[in-house]
Amino acid sequence: MTLRFVGIDPNTGGGGSPTVWVEEESADLVLQGEEAEGLLKAMVGGTEWVPGHAAGIPPHETVILIPVRMASILREACDVAEQRAGLR
Numbered sequence: 855m856t857l858r859f860v861g862i863d864p865n866t867g868g869g870g871s872p873t874v875w876v877e878e879e880s881a882d883l884v885l886q887g888e889e890a891e892g893l894l895k896a897m898v899g900g901t902e903w904v905p906g907h908a909a910g911i912p913p914h915e916t917v918i919l920i921p922v923r924m925a926s927i928l929r930e931a932c933d934v935a936e937q938r939a940g941l942r
Contacts, residue, residue: 856878863921872924
């Protein structure tokens with residue numbers, strides 16, 4: 855497995871550091887961010903977002919929060935992933 859670093863939160867102060875990578879072989883996005891807490895996690899887990907799809911957050915998944923200031927980094931990561939997967 856090889857990760858291609860795309861970007862880190864520009865406001866990171868050395869403690870928490872939301873980060874985005876693209877996994878080179880699969881072209882999957884890999885995100886590090888703050889785990890959602892309380893109300894946000896309950897809202898996500900308690901809503902049937904797609905008809906017929908079970909509500910809830912499976913034990914092997916979590917909800918993370920990525921700051922909006924990282925939107926351009928996420929766009930870049932999507933471009934890298936699509937190019938890597940041959941979709942562009």
